[in-house]
Amino acid sequence: MVELFIFFEQIYRILFLLIPVLVSVAMVVWLDRRVWAFVQKRRGPNVVGPFGLFQTLADALKYIFKEIIIPASSNKVIFILAPIVTMTLALIAWAVIPFSETFVLADINVGILYLFAVSSLGVYGIIMGGWASNSKYPFLGAIRSAAQMVSYEVSIGVIIINVLLCVGSLNLSDIVLAQKDLWFVIPLFPMFIIFFISALAETNRPPFDLPEAEAELVAGYQTEYSGMMYAMFWLGEYANILLMCAMGSILFLGGWLSPIDLFPFNVIPAPIWLILKILFLFILFALIKAIVPRYRYDQLMKLGWKIFLPFSLIYVVLTASFLMYFDLLPGN
Amino acid sequence: MIAHAIVFYIFSLIAIVSAIMVTVSKNTVNSVFFLILDFISISCLFIMIGAEFLGMIMLIVYVGAVAVLFLFVVMMLNVAQQKNEWFNSSGRSSHIPVGLLVSIIIFFELIIVIGGWKYKPDLLDSIAIEINTDLTNTQSLGSVIYTDYIHLFQLSGMVLLVAMIGAIVLTFRQRSGVKRQSYFKQISRDRKDGIELVDVENNKGVKIDV
Numbered sequence: 001m002v003e004l005f006i007f008f009e010q011i012y013r014i015l016f017l018l019i020p021v022l023v024s025v026a027m028v029v030w031l032d033r034r035v036w037a038f039v040q041k042r043r044g045p046n047v048v049g050p051f052g053l054f055q056t057l058a059d060a061l062k063y064i065f066k067e068i069i070i071p072a073s074s075n076k077v078i079f080i081l082a083p084i085v086t087m088t089l090a091l092i093a094w095a096v097i098p099f100s101e102t103f104v105l106a107d108i109n110v111g112i113l114y115l116f117a118v119s120s121l122g123v124y125g126i127i128m129g130g131w132a133s134n135s136k137y138p139f140l141g142a143i144r145s146a147a148q149m150v151s152y153e154v155s156i157g158v159i160i161i162n163v164l165l166c167v168g169s170l171n172l173s174d175i176v177l178a179q180k181d182l183w184f185v186i187p188l189f190p191m192f193i194i195f196f197i198s199a200l201a202e203t204n205r206p207p208f209d210l211p212e213a214e215a216e217l218v219a220g221y222q223t224e225y226s227g228m229m230y231a232m233f234w235l236g237e238y239a240n241i242l243l244m245c246a247m248g249s250i251l252f253l254g255g256w257l258s259p260i261d262l263f264p265f266n267v268i269p270a271p272i273w274l275i276l277k278i279l280f281l282f283i284l285f286a287l288i289k290a291i292v293p294r295y296r297y298d299q300l301m302k303l304g305w306k307i308f309l310p311f312s313l314i315y316v317v318l319t320a321s322f323l324m325y326f327d328l329l330p331g332n
Numbered sequence: 333m334i335a336h337a338i339v340f341y342i343f344s345l346i347a348i349v350s351a352i353m354v355t356v357s358k359n360t361v362n363s364v365f366f367l368i369l370d371f372i373s374i375s376c377l378f379i380m381i382g383a384e385f386l387g388m389i390m391l392i393v394y395v396g397a398v399a400v401l402f403l404f405v406v407m408m409l410n411v412a413q414q415k416n417e418w419f420n421s422s423g424r425s426s427h428i429p430v431g432l433l434v435s436i437i438i439f440f441e442l443i444i445v446i447g448g449w450k451y452k453p454d455l456l457d458s459i460a461i462e463i464n465t466d467l468t469n470t471q472s473l474g475s476v477i478y479t480d481y482i483h484l485f486q487l488s489g490m491v492l493l494v495a496m497i498g499a500i501v502l503t504f505r506q507r508s509g510v511k512r513q514s515y516f517k518q519i520s521r522d523r524k525d526g527i528e529l530v531d532v533e534n535n536k537g538v539k540i541d542v
Contacts, residue, residue, distance in 0.1 A: 003335070075361075078365070108384065109384055109385075109468050109469070109470065110384050110385055110388050110469075110470065113385070113388035113389070113392065114388060116388075116392055117388050117391035117392045117395075117396060120391075120392055120395075120396030120397070121391070121395060121396060123396075123400055124368070124400075127400070127403055127407075128365075131361060131403075131407050139407075142407075143404065143407070143408070146400055146403070146404050147404070149400075150396075150397060150400050150401070153396065153397070157392075170385075170470055298513070299513075
């Protein structure tokens with residue numbers, strides 16, 4: 001009986017996390033389009049609901065009622081599995097994100113590795129979708145994204161090592177608490193910039209949206225998808241973007257901590273701070289989408305392997321030497 | 333405890349079935365997907381016995397990188413053509429005896445290893461370094477690899493480096509006539525190298541792009 005109670009309590013807690021995440025994904029799609037529109041001096045979606053807030057819900061309803069077309073020559077099982085994989089992977093990663101000192105679903109020892117693992121699995125949704133469609137544009141998109149995401153994961157991994165050197169633990173709550181005096185964005189500012197750019201590439205956002213470059217590949221791996229399956233890809237993509245923003249704010253911007261421990265700031269509850277930081281990073285993502293032209297493919301690879309990887313490796317050596325020299329290494 | 337056992341059997345069943353499916357399935361891409369499923373369930377088993385670091389590294393390295401490269405290669409093979417070649421070729425395949433030999437050797441090795449474990453229950457006591465149960469996985473692995481056995485670790489790193497350089501040398505080919513963008517050249521050129529005024533003779537033309 002007690003086990004059953006614990007089981008239902010866990011389910012309640014999971015729902016209490018997942019439903020706000022899904023709602024905020026919908027809101028964030030609206031925010032993305034609004035920011036994009038404001039940069040280009042347009043209005044953006046402003047008709048459905050107050051300020052057009054319900055635009056995404058209306059879009060989702062439209063997708064639900066559309067017919068799902070499965071191409072005759074596709075590999076049907078994998079074709080249907082691909083959006084499910086994308087969506088699931090985008091959602092399970094939220095289990096380890098700490099919203100405050102107590103409010104975290106799973107406070108595991110290797111939280112940051114879990115996040116890294118889940119974000120590196122994200123490439124499968126795209127590859128499966130692209131291959132199973134059995135058509136040329138999706139396949140090219142899938143191949144491109146596989147190479148791109150694997151390349152940029154490497155530099156994200158090295159950046160994470162930089163942060164871990166300063167923390168001495170893989171636990172996300174420990175990482176946040178280690179930033180109580182100084183957010184890591186200040187000593188590791190170059191790493192923050194590289195993390196941000198790699199996150200853009202990892203989530204296939206402009207200027208690195210080569211897997212779905214509409215001028216060359218129609219819509220890349222999404223070409224053959226329609227209706228709800230397309231919407232799932234789309235939701236998964238935005239949930240991934242939010243996740244990357246959350247990861248950035250935990251690694252560099254002090255997670256749920258307030259910027260200064262003074263009266264008007266430390267009254268605001270911790271989760272609000274994390275959400276504000278995520279939103280800040282997301283607005284940067286949206287701005288970048290509006291102001292930067294798309295990279296060429298060889299430029300993208302060059303940036304990842306020849307610039308980011310060596311630079312972040314050198315920075316690891318620098319950080320480690322600095323900590324060693326001034327005897328600041330955590331844990332002893 | 334019962335729930336633990338049930339979950340363990342579910343994961344190991346998935347692992348075994350997908351391992352069999354890797355070899356049985358006709359479509360190469362499907363077998364890579366089964367391989368990925370196998371990796372994932374094995375990393376779940378690692379996490380279940382408390383080796384969370386190993387499980388996560390398994391996910392990151394094998395599923396996140398190695399299997400992606402497998403898929404990358406396998407997807408680009410022309411599967412239909414290859415299948416035809418296999419079925420139409422006359423004479424028996426010569427890989428079967430070799431494969432059989434290798435698998436029998438591996439099988440006996442596994443029997444010896446697991447048998448050793450079975451008949452020497454105090455195997456854990458005979459290891460060189462004491463296991464400190466207070467530390468987390470990550471910390472104890474780090475201290476063993478980077479402090480106690482640092483020279484062996486460096487040596488294996490060297491071996492891997494040599495293997496990597498060898499692979500690069502084997503596959504490296506320099507093609508001539510490929511136009512590459514050089515940022516440095518691009519920004520350091522001025523009007524003098526960019527523009528050239530030529531008097532063109534009638535019916536002769538000029539040769540550009542030298």
